[in-house]
Amino acid sequence: MSSPVSTPEAGRRQTSSLRAPIGELIFAVLTIALGVFALVGSFGIRVPESNRVGPTVFPVLVAVILMVAGVAVLIGVIRGHLGSPEESEDVDLSHRPDWLTIAKLVGLLLAHLLLIELIGWAFAAALLFGGAAWSLGAKRWWVALLVGLGLGLTVQIVFGELLGLSLPLGPALAWLGPLI
């Protein structure tokens, strides 16, 4: 039931180098694996005596959906029915996906979560913003960082100080705390 690639655009996409189906296969296999995990995991759920329809019935159903759908997609992919990547205003589908950028963004997010409590939310946010803008090709990295700092401080003051969200101030802004 997978969509036959018939539009001219889809046809072009299928032939472009971007569409190595190995990723598709992995995704489908992972779906099946998730289904198997759900099924196996459902045996580990303790069923209280009183429940006629216990907490395992629905998980088994979900596991079946995952496995059947995963297998169906897998067969489809092997037969050449590839999915068409989502279109978006700023996406150029003729580009190859840039793994380095993805890695940079994920790394920045991880750094952000590690730094929030150490250096304060505003500065962690400034780093995330500046770093992400730089990874995406902002011309001057220091402008990106400054914009990020402005954004971080604004959010910190408006949401943290005025609206009462408990965003960590960090050592540099600790003096702000008792003011409000």
Next chain:
Amino acid sequence: MDNFNLLLEGFATALRPEYLVFAFLGVLIGTAVGVLPGIGPAMTVALLLPLTMTLDPSAALITFAGIYYGGMYGGSTTSILLNTPGESASIVTAIEGNKMARLGRGATALATAAIGSFIAGTIATVGLTVLAPTLAALAVQLGPADYVALIVIAFITVGALLGNSVWRGMVSLGIGLFIGLMGTDSLSGQQRYTLGVPQLADGVDVVLVAVGLFAVGEAIYVASMLRTGKIDLIPITKGWRSWMTKDDWRRSWKPWLRGTAIGFPIGTIPAGGADVATFLSYATEKKLSKHKNQFGRGAIEGVAGPEAANNAAAAGVLVPLLTLGLPTTATAAIILSAFQSYGIQPGPQLFTNQPALVWALIASLYIGNVILIVLNLPLVGIWVKLLQIPRPYLYAGILTFAAFGAYALNFAVADILILIIIGLIGYFMRRYGYPIAPLVIGLILGPMAEKRMRLALQLSQGDLTTLVTHPFAATAYALLAVLIGAGLWLRRRRRRYEQRMAEELAATPDVPQAADSPRE
């Protein structure tokens, strides 16, 4: 008449200055964020949800209504003014507006979209006002098995029928259902799939999933294949008066009304909301138009009708959401979780338990529509500026606000980690053509379906036939069979339609158009 009085009371609440400010802010921010390229209504609502959490429930809901309508409208501005090749065939409605803009009639396209949205939104809100209380009164009588039937319908229509591929939709649905299972089972108190991680004992927050999929997933996806080069924006002619000529009005008003008539009913049934409605409206207008040859080259009917249908469907979606607690689109699912985070459970009892709140919300929908049109026509210049925002900053901003939203939920950094993981899932789903909406619907409706199913089976002492023998449930399943048939047919038709359209578009470059077009 009783409902009418309640509505008036709702207006009295919603028109209080402080709430008007919130409605205004909601529409303004919703439109501004919705206009930003790459941000659809679902992402708008997901990203802005944390902002409303500090408000009291009425203010939050009123703000949210504004965000919802504003976000819906903002998207059409983007597609009309932003000149990005390649995706035109996938969104039928974007074509006409974009082509109109290229012919120098961008202001007209925006005006017919705005006025059409206003008219459709208002009529559909009247429909909601009339229909919702009645439906809620009927829905009180529905048993758990009936709800299971309704949810199954939503699963099948959203999961299997909307995307390009039935099985990819089902995979997405399954992942959503699985995430919904994680955490503590509400009926037996047993932990499921928590892997012994204490942070997972309460399950994965819906907001986290929505922000992760729509904001982080989208940002990573776009970043990995960012369109480089100058932003191709279509300039707009200035001046109020040149926006719509008499001829434009003459050609627009019927499509507006037809679009409303198509959009509202489709929005109310679990058939996937606006997508189907806009497509049907477009096809209808093309069939009925005297200017068939202009379609695909900038026909005003092709903007007026689908835009009206889009907004009418957006209001229609609120009918099952408010009366049954059933979201039928990803955006509605996020709104439902917003309701729940304020401690409000939409459903049949909402109208009897919290009439003041729900009527204030409905009143604020009327008000939001008025604010929308008042804001949008004069502020087009600002929206155009927003479209020029450098992309590195735009997506950096999306990521930063996504991380902020995730952190603001519980002030736990573990949530940001979950956000990243879900963001990566969202990235791969986009890249390999899996629809996102079924995941969100599965996540939010899965636990409801399970609870109701087990309740039904406990009432029947484990007799499975109880799920299908209730008259309402039986009717619903029969309807489902019809829906599947109609949905598959419609999809095939739509695909063929879009293919033909893509071919026509490829064959006709942007030459100045047919002779019978109005001047300008």
